[in-house]
Amino acid sequence: MSNARVRWVGLGAALLVAACGGGSEGEETGVPPWTTTGLTSQLTQSTTNVTEGDDMADETAGKLDVGGTDLGGNGGDCPGGGGMMGGDVEFSYIWIANSPQGTVSKIDTMSGIEVARYATGPATQAEPSRTSVNLYGDVAVSNRGSQGGGGGGVTKIAARLEDCTDLNGNGTIETSSGPTDVLPWGTDECVKWNLPIPSDSYEHGARPTAWEGSISQNGCASPNPRLWVGWYDHPTQGVFHRIDGASGTIQDTVNVPWNGLNYGPYGGAVNKEGDLWVIGWQLGPLIRIDGSTLAVQSVPMPSPPADQQWSYGMSLDQYGNPWVASAGAAAMYDVAAGQWQFISTGNLSMRGVMVDVEDRAWFAVDYSGSGGCGLGLVDVATKTLMAPAITLPGCFTPVGVSIDVEGYVWVVDQAANQAFKVDPDTYQVQLAVSGLVAPYTYSDMTGAGLNLVVNPPAG
16 A cells, blocks of 8 residues: 555544544434424335345344444544544445435445445435535435436435434434345434425436535534535526535525536535536536635536547546546546646546545546446546556446545446445455445545545645
8 A cells, every 4th residue: 555545544534533523513403304304205115135244233233322332433632523634543434325225325445344224315205326425424315306207305314323313212323234224214313304306307306416524723624514415407507505514404505507418417526615516417517606605607518529528427636626527538627727638548438536645536437448347547647547447347337436545446336236445556356345226326425535625635
């Protein structure tokens, strides 16, 4: 493992704030969030068989005492949690949406064990696809809506047991303990809130989803980060809500003129300044919503010189520049220069993208002109192609890419019902997590993407 990857483990404690102790939401009232949102539907349990790891906990073990948790770390120096430097790496999770099942899996990236699986909304919302993890490890999951019609929504789930809420006052936290222990919607006490999105169809439902990474004056993560989510008010505008992270209420709404392709706003990420960057499906545009003024900048996305234009996933590098997977081209918008750059990879289809701490942009390649299936790799600093297609054994349809706290690359494979953990230096698969259900996630599944821009590597 390189020195830079070792250094990132220390810096990466920003998103693994069990090392800092304390809760992220001091204003919790214990009022069930379902009461305020009017969500009374129950999750229809999937009968899909899942393959569990040999060390999987018994599915009845999810009834945990409130007084203790195995998710905590040492006290750290940050009040209320959210420390940015140092501390023990007590937990590292990747959150992967099982779209047709209407659930999200919480997987320990070090062991590969799926430690919990949650319903992401009432059955009417359905089809989760985007996950975003904040600097406390909490996840927001956006549901696109039922393919039969109907609106979507966004749901927050707490990562740490101490941040869950004893809704029924019985002195224990009822929560999932693994993939076969999905509690009915409205009963898992680690699910914090759900905000319905009034989209009219699955195609137009919530997709771009990104937490802010605000840092307070003492260098710790702010105790109540806000969340951005976007959807398509077809056919005229994209709608972007900034949401209070504790309550799930909308604080700001920005409407952006949008027309053309059916899926509208597709991928999103927030930079260090709190600005939201969003790319539109296939043809763009790239937009930026200023986190302070809410002013909108719209940047047309030109066709790559050697490839088809087909924008999909998006992430930011440590310098705040957006990277976009666009069919066979890796696209980068240089914010300072106001210019697009394209690196042709020779692939016919790339989807998710994530940039790591060593300035490597990783792309999910689901079909390659050279016959590969797995990962494409571009050097961020030199804008050169490092590998057009790194073939992964057992690969079928990779869709999403993320980076874990140790620097390993995770690839979510929709058709294989698996997620692969890949060594970024040797390209060898370290482990494969099975038992997922058509997993479909393009976004920042671990919080590493947010951590990279908020807390870039020194030197």
